[in-house]
Amino acid sequence: MILTDFHVLIFISAELLFGFILFRAGIEAIRVSRGWQPGSSSEAQIILERRTWLVSAALYYLSGFSLILLVLFLQIINNHLPGVIQGAMCADGILELNRYGYPALLLKLAQIPFLAFFLLFNWLDRREPEFPLTPLKYYWLAPLAIFWLSGFLSELIFFNQIEPDVIASCCSISFEAARLPGLAVSIETFGAVYWRIILFFLPGLVLLLNHYRRYVAAVLLSLAWTGLSLLTLKGYFVKFIYARPTHDCLYDILWAQYYGIGYVLYGLLLSGLIGQLFLLLWPVLQRRLKNPPLHLEQRLRLVVTVAQFLYLGLIGVYWWYWIFFKL
Amino acid sequence: MSCIRLESVHKVFQKDQPNELHVLRDINLELPPNQVTVIRGPSGSGKTTLLAVLGCLTKPNSGSYYCLGEPVSRWPEAFLTVFRRRHIGLIFQNFNLIPGLSVAQNLAAPLLVTEMKHSAVQQRVTETAGLVQISHRLQAPVETLSGGEMQRVAIGRALVNQPQIIIADEPTAHLDSALAAEILQLFALLHRNGNSIIIATHDPAVTTHLPVDRVFTMKDGQLSRHDSY
Amino acid sequence: MSAKYGHILDYALRGLYRRRARNLSLILIYAAVTGFFASVILFSDALRREARETLQFAPALTVQKLAGGRLVPQTTGFGDSLSAIRGVRAVQPRIWGYYYDSPTGSVFTLMAAPGGTSDPAFHPDSGQIVCGRGFMESHFLRTGDPLSLVLPQGGLRTFVISGQFEPVTNLLSYDLLLLHPAEARVMLGLAEYEVTDFALDIPNPAETDAIGLKISRRFPGYRLISRDQVLLTYEALFSRRGGLVIFGGLLSLLAFIVLAWDRASGLSREERRELGILKGVGWGSGDVLLLKFFEALTIAVLSSLLGLLAALIHVFYLGGTLLKSLLSGWSVLYPDYPLNYNPDSGSLLLILTISVLPYLVATLIPAWQGAVTDPAEIMQAG
Numbered sequence A: 001m002i003l004t005d006f007h008v009l010i011f012i013s014a015e016l017l018f019g020f021i022l023f024r025a026g027i028e029a030i031r032v033s034r035g036w037q038p039g040s041s042s043e044a045q046i047i048l049e050r051r052t053w054l055v056s057a058a059l060y061y062l063s064g065f066s067l068i069l070l071v072l073f074l075q076i077i078n079n080h081l082p083g084v085i086q087g088a089m090c091a092d093g094i095l096e097l098n099r100y101g102y103p104a105l106l107l108k109l110a111q112i113p114f115l116a117f118f119l120l121f122n123w124l125d126r127r128e129p130e131f132p133l134t135p136l137k138y139y140w141l142a143p144l145a146i147f148w149l150s151g152f153l154s155e156l157i158f159f160n161q162i163e164p165d166v167i168a169s170c171c172s173i174s175f176e177a178a179r180l181p182g183l184a185v186s187i188e189t190f191g192a193v194y195w196r197i198i199l200f201f202l203p204g205l206v207l208l209l210n211h212y213r214r215y216v217a218a219v220l221l222s223l224a225w226t227g228l229s230l231l232t233l234k235g236y237f238v239k240f241i242y243a244r245p246t247h248d249c250l251y252d253i254l255w256a257q258y259y260g261i262g263y264v265l266y267g268l269l270l271s272g273l274i275g276q277l278f279l280l281l282w283p284v285l286q287r288r289l290k291n292p293p294l295h296l297e298q299r300l301r302l303v304v305t306v307a308q309f310l311y312l313g314l315i316g317v318y319w320w321y322w323i324f325f326k327l
Numbered sequence B: 001m002s003c004i005r006l007e008s009v010h011k012v013f014q015k016d017q018p019n020e021l022h023v024l025r026d027i028n029l030e031l032p033p034n035q036v037t038v039i040r041g042p043s044g045s046g047k048t049t050l051l052a053v054l055g056c057l058t059k060p061n062s063g064s065y066y067c068l069g070e071p072v073s074r075w076p077e078a079f080l081t082v083f084r085r086r087h088i089g090l091i092f093q094n095f096n097l098i099p100g101l102s103v104a105q106n107l108a109a110p111l112l113v114t115e116m117k118h119s120a121v122q123q124r125v126t127e128t129a130g131l132v133q134i135s136h137r138l139q140a141p142v143e144t145l146s147g148g149e150m151q152r153v154a155i156g157r158a159l160v161n162q163p164q165i166i167i168a169d170e171p172t173a174h175l176d177s178a179l180a181a182e183i184l185q186l187f188a189l190l191h192r193n194g195n196s197i198i199i200a201t202h203d204p205a206v207t208t209h210l211p212v213d214r215v216f217t218m219k220d221g222q223l224s225r226h227d228s229y
Numbered sequence C: 001m002s003a004k005y006g007h008i009l010d011y012a013l014r015g016l017y018r019r020r021a022r023n024l025s026l027i028l029i030y031a032a033v034t035g036f037f038a039s040v041i042l043f044s045d046a047l048r049r050e051a052r053e054t055l056q057f058a059p060a061l062t063v064q065k066l067a068g069g070r071l072v073p074q075t076t077g078f079g080d081s082l083s084a085i086r087g088v089r090a091v092q093p094r095i096w097g098y099y100y101d102s103p104t105g106s107v108f109t110l111m112a113a114p115g116g117t118s119d120p121a122f123h124p125d126s127g128q129i130v131c132g133r134g135f136m137e138s139h140f141l142r143t144g145d146p147l148s149l150v151l152p153q154g155g156l157r158t159f160v161i162s163g164q165f166e167p168v169t170n171l172l173s174y175d176l177l178l179l180h181p182a183e184a185r186v187m188l189g190l191a192e193y194e195v196t197d198f199a200l201d202i203p204n205p206a207e208t209d210a211i212g213l214k215i216s217r218r219f220p221g222y223r224l225i226s227r228d229q230v231l232l233t234y235e236a237l238f239s240r241r242g243g244l245v246i247f248g249g250l251l252s253l254l255a256f257i258v259l260a261w262d263r264a265s266g267l268s269r270e271e272r273r274e275l276g277i278l279k280g281v282g283w284g285s286g287d288v289l290l291l292k293f294f295e296a297l298t299i300a301v302l303s304s305l306l307g308l309l310a311a312l313i314h315v316f317y318l319g320g321t322l323l324k325s326l327l328s329g330w331s332v333l334y335p336d337y338p339l340n341y342n343p344d345s346g347s348l349l350l351i352l353t354i355s356v357l358p359y360l361v362a363t364l365i366p367a368w369q370g371a372v373t374d375p376a377e378i379m380q381a382g
Ligand SMILES: Nc1ncnc2c1ncn2[C@@H]1O[C@H](COP(=O)(O)OP(=O)(O)OP(=O)(O)O)[C@@H](O)[C@H]1O
Pocket: B013, B014, B021, B023, B041, B042, B043, B044, B045, B046, B047, B048, B049, B050, B093, C380
């Protein structure tokens, strides 16, 4: 349906634009990495320095684009396609249409940390005249390119395999079309009170671990907490956002009728995770810098903690509002 | 502490190409602060190129340059730019004003990439305009100015960042002798205010209006010192 | 926001204003391209939504007979076999077909008045006809006027118009002609015991699929259309047309990008000189890049919003007039169909994305080239 649905068509074109810039930036990055001579004032080095500007600018663009593309992708699978595809109510049903749906979404999400890493590395790099992180920072482009390419291919196959007109031409297919598969594990178990206690207690532990610079443990715990957040959200908290006890969709909260609160919640989860991952890299990185920014580490810890507690606060508000005023 | 120190600086254009041009050869130079330095030399001898190096606009191919104690020749362009913005005021051979903008906007241009607030920028522009005596034409488009006024704006723009070092490339070339005298008196005032001044010029009038400390002659890319003009 | 960003943004806007003659023409062309695009998207989105709303009232399941891939008439007796199936509450035989109207070149739907409704306005007697408003208006007719239709075997038959449908949101009734069943058969060339298809009333929607499956097993050779399927056909139809038009649009967008590229990469000599001076007086490459980004963003967002606004007015206020003349397929299908205002934020975001991003991309490399001009250049510049 790539060629027949212009929402998809436009999305794919925008992805191609993204790919084009990434490609262009990648070429420059390779050139720079190959010829880089720190401390040299040769003509060639000056030209390479100028090329680094293009890479930086391109990656700022890519960061903005990747967020826009993510929102666009969510809009398409969450708002547009459910209106086109029979039987699908939200993104979940759409993504389940074939094997490539979820990989496409996950690969899109996976690009964001790499962009964030690059931008942070770039910022640190440009603070010192030796450019201590060049060409190291450009290595982030490799996983980014791989994730983009595989994500893009998944999207192509995913959209290409969705065939709304097949149903119209042959009835037997439509009547035997698969229903949404049910979840194997009952998500309801994550509504249990002890899961909720763990959910609210873990960020405190993460804070403590970060304070004592136990970053590996903190990353693992943050990952676990983020996973638990999603499970408890689906099993329990999201119902208070919908104010409907039977509704546990994780995508509908992205809709305008819920004020797009989903973007805020997922944004907080993602930024907390990115901050935490960056903290993991920080001790290694710090050694390469002559003049590391004074408060970066504290600020990153703050980002992690604020993101995690803000998330808890937000779902807490929905939850308590319901408990105190409605019950 | 010396204000400027060049150690065997070379500048070559089109390096390793058939039309290679060795413009600066083994330049050594040390200037104490708050002096007036004049660089003379025939056309094409490399004066402007030397000023570009001194002004942190371009990097030497080899040798080192210490400006206000900093090893600027080792820095990448981006850091040179910041350094130049803080410490060096440049007055170009041609006024190089931005057409279409008013005098005030031209004066403000270097401040726009600093974190100065809008009101502070305005105030600095007004002060600077007063210093170079162009306050009466602040809102005029620069195309409508006379040559002398244009040069005042160009000087004002170089001063607006309150630099320690002022570098001027033939500041009197396009002016008649009366206007030239006025401009040179302005430089004298800046010198009294504590600035270091480096001027490239053919104009012998500089000595009559300026307390010149050192005179150098540029010839075929090499610099030699004179005791007097 | 840092003061520096404010200064640079201010400088960018003033710069755009200074070169307003040049930028205005760019913005107008840009807005026109976006407007065209946005019109196509909004128009087909709106049509699709109308179809969905309409079809909510369509029968749950329709049974048609196919021969050689073409729809053929069925006998009324088959309806009894269908009503014997469990879960089917009622079977409604339907008589309908298309009428090609040569004066307007449009195709209208001809239908026998359905049984069951009691409203006399929808029950033309023999010699009478009830028309959709689209038909009435395109033929300048009023209730009570005579109307002659061409019979399939040639010759004319004259009816008296006994009523008119009001188009509520009803895409289908807009071009519909209702006749007495006997006369509808004559007009469509059906025998007395023949009908076009059967509409099944299935009270429990969850059973539709099972019943459909049962019928298709028991009576092979019949085509079953569920309401959802019809919906999908419409979706696919609109989307395919939209896709084709978008293809044309994509080409024009490409042309526009080339144009934009050309203009932006040919940073005019004055612009180059200005950037050189700025770099000379202390602007860094990053500052110039930011300046160029602000300029590009302003142009892109301004033009896109302008184009979007034009498209909204065009599609929902002027009824997509310009587009219809381009898309002959639509104008044949739906003569003059008024659209309700209903774009969603997703479509608007989509339009802005496809409009803004290409320009930003096209201007990136020229901006970079301007940003890394050698600051020493202006020492020599004459
Ligand atoms: N960017 C450049 N690329 C190539 N050649 C250059 C460049 N800049 C200057 N030159 C050359 O270097 C030589 C010295 O130029 P420079 O401008 O320094 O001389 P000058 O002493 O200032 O002359 P004038 O008195 O005419 O201003 C000239 O031959 C000039 O053509």
